[in-house]
Amino acid sequence: MPGRQLIMTFPVTATSHALPEYRARGGYGALAKALGQMKPQDVVKEITASGLQGRGGAAFAVGRKWQVVQYDDGQPHYLIANADEGEPGTFKDRWILENNPHMLLESMLIASYALNVRNCFVYIRGEFDLPYRRLAEAVEEAYAAGLFGRNILGSDFSCDIVVYRGAGAYVAGEASGLISSLEGKKGYPRNRPPRLTVKGLYQRPTVVNNVESLSNIAWIINHGADAFKAVGTPKSPGTRLFSVSGHINRPGVYEVELGYPWMKFLDEDCGGIPHGRGIKCVVPGGVSSKVLTGADIANLKISHEELWDAGSTLGSGGMIVIAEGTCMVALLQVLMRFYHHESCGQCTPCRHGTGWLHRILDRIVAGDGRADDIERLYYISKFNDGTTICGLGDAAGYACSGILDKFRDEFEYCIEHKRSKFGGNLECLRSS
Amino acid sequence: MPEIFINGQAIEARDDQTVMEVAREHGHFIPYFCWHPQLSVVGNCRMCLVEVEGRGLDIACNMPVAKGMQVFTNSEEVQAHRKAILQFITLNHPVDCGICDKAGECVLQDYHYEYSGQRSxxxxxxxxxxxxxxxxxxxxxxxxxxxxxxxxxxxxxxxxxxxxxxxxxxxxxxxxxxxxxxxxxxxxxxxxxxxxxxxxxxxxxxxxxxxxxxxxxxxxxxxxxxxxxxxxxxxxxxxxxxxxxxxxxxxxxxxxxxxxxxxxxxxxxxxxxxxxxxxxxERVRADEPMLKGRPVTVPAALDEARRLIGAARHPVALVSNWGSNEELETFKDKLGEVFHCFVKQDWQRQPGERIEDDLLIRGDKNPNTTRARELFGHAEPDFKDGTDLVLVWGEGFDFARLPPRAGIIFLNSYLQPENGHADVFLPVSIQTERHGHYTNFEGTISAFEPCFEKKPGVLHAEDLIKALAAPARGHP
Structure with missing residues (x-):
C-alpha cells in the first residue's frame, strides 16, 4: 500500500464492518475520549489544528467550515454526511460505507458533539444498495449499543441520526442541492450568500461534510492533530482514498498518503497499464477536474498543492487512467452526455450550454463536425465558468476545455477527416 | 449605511439591500429575467451578472451590499457575458416573435436588441x-x-x-x-x-x-x-x-x-x-330613454322625471355604490334634500366566486361603498308608508321590493327587463365612458379615465342628476 494508512487499517472480511470487530479495533474510543475529556470547542480546535481538508472535491479546510457555526447561538444546528457520491470515476466513500460504516458514525457523533448538533443526517446515493444496507445495519447496531439517542455513554450529549436515500441526481451531491433534496424539494442548488453554515437545512446553520472527511475525525481525536499532520505533506496532511479505474491492471480503492509519487503509485501499487501501453492521460479526481497527460504527471506527487500548480485538482479522488490509443473525442462525448443529462436546469448557461456541448460533440463524432466547432466548445466552456449557482456548469466547461487544450489535434483531425484518429476507441486494446 | 460605488457613483445603501435594489433606485439599470421585486430571489437567469472589483462576476439580485464595494454594471466583461447569456437563452427558444402574443412587450426581445443583436x-x-x-x-x-x-x-x-x-x-x-x-x-x-x-x-x-x-x-x-x-x-x-x-x-x-x-x-x-x-x-346596453317601456327622446324623459319629482311628497332614492365620488357628491348636493336616500348594493357575490382573502379580494363586490356610505349613511333601504316615488340608480335591486303604487325613475346602463317597468327609464354611461374616482375600503382614492365614446342617447349620471335638479321647463 502506498504510504501510511489511517482508514484502511484492517483486512476486509465478512464481518469486519460490524460493531464487535470495530470495537475490537479500538472503535468508539475516540467518542469516549471526546465526551469524557474534551469540550466541544477543544474538538473544533483539534480539527482546525490538524489542517484536515475536505475530501469531496473543493478541499476546503474542515476546521474553517466548522468555525463559522456558533456553538451556542440558540439555533438548532445540523450535520450532514454527504454520501451522494456521484462524480464519475469516484467510488471511495462507498468503501467506507460498505466496510467501515462505524468509523463514519463515530466521527459524526464527535462532530455533532463539537457543533452542538442534535440531529444529523446521512444523505446516501440512491443507487448505493450494499452501502445503504451496511450503513443502516450499523445505525441499528449503534442505537442498540446506546451510541445514538439520549445521553450517549452516560454524558449529557444526545444525538439522533437519519439515513436518507437520494433519488439519483448528480447535482444533489452539491451541498446546497443536497439540502434542497433532503428538505423534500427538487434538488436545486441554492445561491450563496447565505452560506450553508449560516442558513442551510431548514434555514439553520448546517455543516455538510464528505464521508471521507468526516471519517478522518475519529482518528484525529484518537491520535491528536500533530500525529495527523505528521502524515502527508505540510500543506496536504493525511491520506486520501483514491478510486482508481480505467485502463489499469488493478483498479479499486486505495488509500494513498499525500505526497506519494504518482507514477510509482500507478506502476507499482496499481500494477501499471494493461498490455504494456503508455499513459495518454489521467483524470486526477473525478471528471470535473482537468485531465493531465502522461508527461504532466511523470514527476508529480499526489498532493493538493502539486496538482493545483499543474492546473488541476485532486477533486473527489476518482482517478481514471486512460491508455494511449484512446479516442479523446469519443471520451469527451461520453462526459458531455453525462453533464447534459445531469444539469438540473436552473441556470441558463448550464441548462442550455451542457446540451449544446453534447450536441456539438455528437455531431463531430458522427463525422459532421464544422470548422468553428472547437471555437464554439471553448466559447460555451468559457461562459459557463463562474456564471452558475453551483459548479456543475463550471465542471462541464473544465472537463471540455481541459481535454481540448491537451488534445486539440485529435478534434481537428476528426472534424477534417470526418472520422476519429483512433477509430472512436475507448478500450485498452492489445495491439493498435 | 454602507457606502458603495456603482459605476463610480458613490451611493449610500441600506444594510439589507442588494446591489440590484440599490442600482435600480439610483437609475443604473441592470437587465434581469427571473428577478421580480415581489418574489423571492432564485438567481437562475444569470442575466444580472455584474462585475465587482476584486471578486469578479456575480449576480446583482443576490448580492448584499458591502462597504466600499465597486460595482460595474456595464464593463466589457459584463457585456460579453450578457451577450453569451442571451445566446444560451435563445439557443432553444423558437424565436417565433411573428406569431407570439408577447411580441412588442417581450423582455427577451428588448434585451436582444439592447445587449446582443447577434445571430445564433x-x-x-x-x-x-x-x-x-x-x-x-x-x-x-x-x-x-x-x-x-x-x-x-x-x-x-x-x-x-x-x-x-x-x-x-x-x-x-x-x-x-x-x-x-x-x-x-x-x-x-x-x-x-x-x-x-x-x-x-x-x-x-x-x-x-x-x-x-x-x-x-x-x-x-x-x-x-x-x-x-x-x-x-x-x-x-x-x-x-x-x-x-x-x-x-x-x-x-x-x-x-x-x-x-x-x-x-x-x-x-x-x-x-x-x-x-x-x-x-360588454353586456347589451340600453341606449334609449323610455316612459313605461315606450322609447322617447331624452328631453321628454327628463321632463317627465322632473314632473314626478316635483309632484312627489315622500320620494326615496336608492343610490348606486357604483357611482363615482363626483356623481355621489353631485347627487348629495343637488338631490340630497329632495330625496330620502339609501345606499343600494348593486352587485352581489356570484356563485363560485371567492368571498374574501388576505391578498386582494374583498367581500363587498362593489367599488365605492365607502364614499356612498359616508354621504348617505349605513341604513338599509326602507320604504315608509306614503312613499310615492322611488329613484333607483343602478342595477341589482328587485323591483318587487318597491312599494306597489310608487312611481319609479330608473337609471341603468344595461338592457334589462326592469327598464320597461319603470315610469321613467334613463340610460346612463358606464365606467369605461367617463372620468371619475372611487374610494376603496381603506379610503384610498383612485381615478379612472374614459376609454370609449358614449352613445348619443346615453347620459353621464352626473349630467343627468344636474338636469333632474334643474327646474322643470315651463316652470321658471
Whole structure:
C-alpha cells in the first residue's frame, strides 16, 4: 500500500464492518475520549489544528467550515454526511460505507458533539444498495449499543441520526442541492450568500461534510492533530482514498498518503497499464477536474498543492487512467452526455450550454463536425465558468476545455477527416 | 449605511439591500429575467451578472451590499457575458416573435436588441417541447418559449399560495407543469403569471392571437369588481389603428385588462375577475330613454322625471355604490334634500366566486361603498308608508321590493327587463365612458379615465342628476 494508512487499517472480511470487530479495533474510543475529556470547542480546535481538508472535491479546510457555526447561538444546528457520491470515476466513500460504516458514525457523533448538533443526517446515493444496507445495519447496531439517542455513554450529549436515500441526481451531491433534496424539494442548488453554515437545512446553520472527511475525525481525536499532520505533506496532511479505474491492471480503492509519487503509485501499487501501453492521460479526481497527460504527471506527487500548480485538482479522488490509443473525442462525448443529462436546469448557461456541448460533440463524432466547432466548445466552456449557482456548469466547461487544450489535434483531425484518429476507441486494446 | 460605488457613483445603501435594489433606485439599470421585486430571489437567469472589483462576476439580485464595494454594471466583461447569456437563452427558444402574443412587450426581445443583436451561433437543432399545453381554462403554456425563470411557480407559491405549478424533469427538458390535485383554474389570481412571464410562454386564452399589442393603448382605470378597487389598465384599440372594415366591434371592446402597479392598493397584481371586466361591461346596453317601456327622446324623459319629482311628497332614492365620488357628491348636493336616500348594493357575490382573502379580494363586490356610505349613511333601504316615488340608480335591486303604487325613475346602463317597468327609464354611461374616482375600503382614492365614446342617447349620471335638479321647463 502506498504510504501510511489511517482508514484502511484492517483486512476486509465478512464481518469486519460490524460493531464487535470495530470495537475490537479500538472503535468508539475516540467518542469516549471526546465526551469524557474534551469540550466541544477543544474538538473544533483539534480539527482546525490538524489542517484536515475536505475530501469531496473543493478541499476546503474542515476546521474553517466548522468555525463559522456558533456553538451556542440558540439555533438548532445540523450535520450532514454527504454520501451522494456521484462524480464519475469516484467510488471511495462507498468503501467506507460498505466496510467501515462505524468509523463514519463515530466521527459524526464527535462532530455533532463539537457543533452542538442534535440531529444529523446521512444523505446516501440512491443507487448505493450494499452501502445503504451496511450503513443502516450499523445505525441499528449503534442505537442498540446506546451510541445514538439520549445521553450517549452516560454524558449529557444526545444525538439522533437519519439515513436518507437520494433519488439519483448528480447535482444533489452539491451541498446546497443536497439540502434542497433532503428538505423534500427538487434538488436545486441554492445561491450563496447565505452560506450553508449560516442558513442551510431548514434555514439553520448546517455543516455538510464528505464521508471521507468526516471519517478522518475519529482518528484525529484518537491520535491528536500533530500525529495527523505528521502524515502527508505540510500543506496536504493525511491520506486520501483514491478510486482508481480505467485502463489499469488493478483498479479499486486505495488509500494513498499525500505526497506519494504518482507514477510509482500507478506502476507499482496499481500494477501499471494493461498490455504494456503508455499513459495518454489521467483524470486526477473525478471528471470535473482537468485531465493531465502522461508527461504532466511523470514527476508529480499526489498532493493538493502539486496538482493545483499543474492546473488541476485532486477533486473527489476518482482517478481514471486512460491508455494511449484512446479516442479523446469519443471520451469527451461520453462526459458531455453525462453533464447534459445531469444539469438540473436552473441556470441558463448550464441548462442550455451542457446540451449544446453534447450536441456539438455528437455531431463531430458522427463525422459532421464544422470548422468553428472547437471555437464554439471553448466559447460555451468559457461562459459557463463562474456564471452558475453551483459548479456543475463550471465542471462541464473544465472537463471540455481541459481535454481540448491537451488534445486539440485529435478534434481537428476528426472534424477534417470526418472520422476519429483512433477509430472512436475507448478500450485498452492489445495491439493498435 | 454602507457606502458603495456603482459605476463610480458613490451611493449610500441600506444594510439589507442588494446591489440590484440599490442600482435600480439610483437609475443604473441592470437587465434581469427571473428577478421580480415581489418574489423571492432564485438567481437562475444569470442575466444580472455584474462585475465587482476584486471578486469578479456575480449576480446583482443576490448580492448584499458591502462597504466600499465597486460595482460595474456595464464593463466589457459584463457585456460579453450578457451577450453569451442571451445566446444560451435563445439557443432553444423558437424565436417565433411573428406569431407570439408577447411580441412588442417581450423582455427577451428588448434585451436582444439592447445587449446582443447577434445571430445564433448554433448549427444544431433546437430542443423541441410542448406547444399550447393546457395549463387551465384561462392559460396556455408554450414550453419552447419558456426560459424557466420560475416566476410563475414562485408566484403560485409565494403570492397566490395555490402551489399549483412546479417543474417537471431537469436540464434543458425541464418543463413547467401543474401539480397534481392543485388545479390552476381554482387559483383566482392565476392570470398574473401571464403578465410576469418575461417571454411569451404563458398565454391568455381570451387574448390569444386577438391583437398585436402595438395596436392597443392602455387607459388607467379602477377595477369595480370589489371594494379593493385595484388600479388597472384597460387596453383598447389605438385611435390611429381603428378598424374600418371587418370586425369593427373591436374598436369599442376591451382587448384585455392588466394591473397598474400601485403599492398603495394592489401592488402589481389583480385577480382574474379584474381581467374579465369585458364580461361585465360588454353586456347589451340600453341606449334609449323610455316612459313605461315606450322609447322617447331624452328631453321628454327628463321632463317627465322632473314632473314626478316635483309632484312627489315622500320620494326615496336608492343610490348606486357604483357611482363615482363626483356623481355621489353631485347627487348629495343637488338631490340630497329632495330625496330620502339609501345606499343600494348593486352587485352581489356570484356563485363560485371567492368571498374574501388576505391578498386582494374583498367581500363587498362593489367599488365605492365607502364614499356612498359616508354621504348617505349605513341604513338599509326602507320604504315608509306614503312613499310615492322611488329613484333607483343602478342595477341589482328587485323591483318587487318597491312599494306597489310608487312611481319609479330608473337609471341603468344595461338592457334589462326592469327598464320597461319603470315610469321613467334613463340610460346612463358606464365606467369605461367617463372620468371619475372611487374610494376603496381603506379610503384610498383612485381615478379612472374614459376609454370609449358614449352613445348619443346615453347620459353621464352626473349630467343627468344636474338636469333632474334643474327646474322643470315651463316652470321658471
Amino acid at each position: 451561433l448554433s448549427h444544431d437543432e433546437k430542443v423541441r417541447s410542448t406547444k399550447f399545453y393546457n395549463l387551465s381554462n384561462r392559460i396556455l403554456l408554450d414550453n419552447e418559449r419558456c426560459i424557466l425563470c420560475l416566476r410563475c411557480t414562485r408566484f403560485t407559491h409565494e403570492v397566490s399560495k395555490s402551489m399549483a405549478l412546479g417543474v417537471e424533469r431537469r436540464g434543458d427538458v425541464s418543463n413547467i407543469r401543474p401539480v397534481e390535485d392543485r388545479p390552476l383554474s381554482e387559483d383566482p389570481y392565476s392570470d398574473n403569471i401571464i403578465d410576469i412571464c418575461p417571454v411569451g410562454a404563458l398565454l391568455s386564452r381570451q387574448f390569444l392571437h386577438k391583437s398585436r399589442v402595438w395596436f392597443l393603448q392602455p387607459t388607467p382605470s379602477v377595477c369595480p369588481g370589489c371594494a379593493r378597487g385595484c388600479t388597472v389598465q384597460i387596453w383598447h384599440r389605438k385611435p390611429e389603428w381603428k378598424l374600418k372594415a371587418l370586425d369593427q366591434r373591436q374598436n369599442e371592446n376591451i382587448a384585455r385588462v392588466t394591473p397598474l402597479d400601485n403599492p398603495a392598493v394592489n401592488g402589481p397584481w389583480i385577480c382574474n375577475k379584474g381581467r374579465d371586466l369585458a364580461q361585465m361591461f
